[in-house]
Amino acid sequence: MSEIIERFNEKIKILEETLPSLKGEINCCALTLTTVLEILGIPELQSFYFNNLAVPLAGGFGGFKSEKGWNGPCGAVCGGCAAIGIIIGGQKKLKFRDHMKVYQKAATYAHNFEKEFGSVACKDLCGTDFSDLNSINLYMKNKIWEKQCYKYVVFGVDQVKKLTSLDLKKKWQ
8 A cells, every 4th residue: 555545544544533522623624625735745834725715615615505595515525626636736736638637536526425425515414504603503512513524524535535546646655
C-alpha cells in the first residue's frame, strides 16, 4: 500500500474515534476539506484560507432554500468535491483539459454519497434548517452531529481517497 493511501487510512480511523465527541468548531465542509489538506501535507498556514472558504458551504450553503424548493448540499459533499479538485490539480493550477476529469470524479462522489445516505441535501440528511437559530438549537440539543453528521465527513474523506487514489499516488507521494 502506498504511503499516501496509508495516511488516509490512519486519519479515517482517527476521525471515526474523535469526530463524534468533537466540541466547538464543527463544520462538515471545513472538516472534510481541511482533513484532506492535512493528509496531503499542505501547511496549516495555507489551510486556514481553505477552512474559511469552506465554512459558509456547510449547512446546505448556510440553510439555502431555492424558490423552487431545492435545499443546499451537505457540507461534506461540498468539501469532498473541493478536495477532489485539489488532489487532481496536484501542485499546480488545474488545466482546462483536466476539468472534465474533476467533474466526473465529483459527480461520482455525489452519487456514491447519495447512494449511501439517501440524499446529498443537508436538510434531508439532518433535518436542520441552518438559516434558522431555533432549528440550529434543536440540532445541538438533539446531538445530530454526534449521532450522524460526523459520519458524512468520515465517508467523504474515505470516498475522496478511493476516487482519487491514482492521482494521490502520482501527484502527492
